[in-house]
Amino acid sequence: MTNPLFSLPEPISIPVSGEDSVYPVGRIFCVGLNYAAHAAEMGKAVDREAPFYFTKSPGNAILTGQTAPYPPGTEDYHHEMELAFAIGRPVFRADPEQAMDAILGYCCALDMTRRDLQAAARSKQRPWDLAKDVENGAVFAPLTRAGDWSPADGKRIHLSVNGEIRQDATLAELIWKIDEIVVNLSSYYHLRPGDVILTGTPAGVGPVVAGDRISGEIEGLDPVTLTIDPAE
Numbered sequence: 299m300t301n302p303l304f305s306l307p308e309p310i311s312i313p314v315s316g317e318d319s320v321y322p323v324g325r326i327f328c329v330g331l332n333y334a335a336h337a338a339e340m341g342k343a344v345d346r347e348a349p350f351y352f353t354k355s356p357g358n359a360i361l362t363g364q365t366a367p368y369p370p371g372t373e374d375y376h377h378e379m380e381l382a383f384a385i386g387r388p389v390f391r392a393d394p395e396q397a398m399d400a401i402l403g404y405c406c407a408l409d410m411t412r413r414d415l416q417a418a419a420r421s422k423q424r425p426w427d428l429a430k431d432v433e434n435g436a437v438f439a440p441l442t443r444a445g446d447w448s449p450a451d452g453k454r455i456h457l458s459v460n461g462e463i464r465q466d467a468t469l470a471e472l473i474w475k476i477d478e479i480v481v482n483l484s485s486y487y488h489l490r491p492g493d494v495i496l497t498g499t500p501a502g503v504g505p506v507v508a509g510d511r512i513s514g515e516i517e518g519l520d521p522v523t524l525t526i527d528p529a530e
């Protein structure tokens with residue numbers, strides 16, 4: 299018998315909308331540049347060669363409705379509104395049908411980003427961890443079961459800061475569709491329950507400041523909100 303020297307914080311669990319169940323978060327994968335208009339505002343061309351990814355630590359994720367401090371080390375902290383989905387069964391080297399069958403549900407999420415550090419890392423061809431894996435920098439709203447909601451039909455995705463619309467697009471603009479992301483990502487990882495994937499942000503990303511209230515919505519899903527602590 300071995301005794302842990304200390305205990306780690308409990309990883310977050312995302313509530314399932316309308317149920318008593320929760321979804322424990324194990325790993326967080328994020329797709330980069332998955333809307334053409336956002337790629338353009340980042341000064342990047344889109345390609346259909348392959349999606350690319352970065353990750354966030356589950357210990358840095360929080361649930362919707364919270365107030366979080368403005369993070370250290372940045373002067374350009376950005377909101378990114380995204381559709382996320384959660385894997386519900388093991389899937390490896392999926393075909394498109396297996397891909398959709400593996401999805402338990404969908405939710406609204408925020409991929410908060412130290413944009414100044416991302417730009418610096420990019421220009422030096424360094425990793426994005428400091429820019430993307432920010433404490434309190436992944437925010438999740440409750441999940442809606444895949445049987446009750448579909449990403450099809452060009453549903454609206456939008457985000458406002460203090461009531462003013464900043465991002466406004468539809469899911470029809472996704473370059474890599476949900477099944478394509480699962481097919482591709484499952485060629486690198488044995489995807490499993492606990493894996494949550496953020497699918498990229500539409501155009502209109504921008505800075506937030508202390509005291510801002512961020513609210514993001516996708517048609518038919520529970521909204522995600524985050525307040526930046528006014529005391530910072």
Ligand code: MN
Pocket residue numbers: 328329330378380409498499
């Ligand atoms: Mn993003």
